[in-house]
Amino acid sequence: MNDHYPAGRWDGPAIIVEGLQKSFGEVHALRGIDLVVERGSVLCVLGPNGAGKTTAVKVLTTLLEPDGGRALIEGRDVVRSAPAVREIIGLAGQSAAIQEELTGRENIEIMGRLHHLSKGESRRRAGELLELFDLVDAADRPAKGYSGGMTRRLDLAASLVGRPTVFFLDEPTTGLDPRSRIGMWGIIRELVADGATLLLTTQYLEEADELSDEIVVIDRGKVIAAGTGDNLKNRIGGDVVQFGVVDRTRLGDAAEVVRPLAEGEPTVEEETARVTIRVGSRGSDSLVQTVRALDGAGIHTEHLGIHRPSLDDVFLALTGHTPEDGTRPSRSRSRRGRRDGVVPDATTRQRT
């Protein structure tokens, strides 16, 4: 859009990644990644283990030099201007970079001083962050005794000392219990509300959907899809209507009755006596039609509802495998099978 920017000023996107490549010997971790993250927005990089997410974060945070392509953080090249990039970024990696012999407060204060804040300013900032992350009570205890969730919060707090404008979170909730995960989501939302630009990686589709403005799906070092969560979901055919049939002997009849309403074939699951049809974007109209048709045929149903497809469906549709196993072919697409084990916690969201 612009041809040039005067030195020291940047009005372009906060993160620009072009054709980024990185190999480790024979392993091509990044095979030409392109990304743009607008200032103040949240981009979620979604992909299974080994997709290249962490490598990408390491390149963007100046820890690794790319083999090809380039990346600009607020206009600063991650290779040529690495020190200038480090001035404005924050990084919280997969393992909490906490010194467990030191107290929570000491961990944050030392980070402040290493960001060249004065002693007093470091202390003030540590106080603020401990409060923000709900660690005041534990502040003066060694971090050794912190729970997993507290350690992650402390780690996040420590990485915010330098008031980064662009923030990288590499799998911030991996290994956390569901409650801590929800707590972490809340914290991340607050960060974003303050106007930070955030790049977040996750293996959890649910998490990407919850937190991001835009999602980039990567698999084996390449971007395979990009868009909002809703965009991606629409790609696999919009809404689905699903119901259970009380009298199992009538499962076949039920499928026949709703067939005219479906886009494509209805999916019938014998073992759970459930029928699923894709209804595109016709939404609740199709729900009403389904109820009428089934009622007219005298078929009793249970758990009847309309759902948007989840991101795991999207991943399956795009890559032919589910995120967590990385290999399974896409043939068996039982609805229940996809739900189990893919969603990281009990908060499976269904919109009716």
Next chain:
Amino acid sequence: MSMRSSPFVALDIPRPPIAHRIRNGISDTLNLTERDIKIWTRNPSLLFFIVIQPVMFVLLFRYVFGGAIMVSVPGGYVNYLMPGIIAQSAAFASFGTAIALARQTQRGVIDRFRSMPMARSAVLLGRLVADTLRLTITLLIILAVGYAVGFRFENGAGPAVLMVALGVVFGVAICTVSAYVGLAIRDEESVGSFGLIWLFPLTFVSAAFVPVASMPGWLQAFAKNQPVTIVIDEMRGLALGGPLAEHAWQSAAWLLAIFIVFVPLAVRAYRRPG
């Protein structure tokens, strides 16, 4: 896809002036020194390991093996032993350096530092400044125990101070090797089990505990010319009197060589991501 020309021209950001960078580098180093010392004082077991082990060695060699080892130095075996024990303890104290750096790399602390606007050499330098303080305290404790069991400086106060200083510098030199080992291996357990195995032959196949002349001829060739023996001979000369000049420049050359080789290696290992 990557060949497409981009409309975005990267900002051209000049590096800050050198004076500014040096000032920040010193501040980073001192902050990390303080941090390392704090961590050290919170680890009583580490302190125990570093101080108790040499004290045991002093007592064992003084009272168990010492009677069987013939030496010809003023004051007898205990005087022969102490410079050796001090050098050996200084070398083994580097264990803590390797373990701490491997652990920090493994836990992502080093990567966190590398993503911050810090001087690249500060992690290593801060560590070495902290190690210098740590070694000085450790060696003085060992020396005090030595005094209690009969060790005496025979050559005056000035050389005595120089002997301790040489012990510390030698220990710091070995710490740079250990720092490299810790940063390169990056796995606390591996470093703990085999990362520092080389310290055993290096310190035992030396003049630390027995005269080199008592070893078989093929071993003498190594024992006589390796840096630990050269440094210990110089320390003995300082503590007990005797010729100094030749061992002085040889010691200096060895120590300098260790720093010149291993400081850049360690800094390079630090720059590699974990």
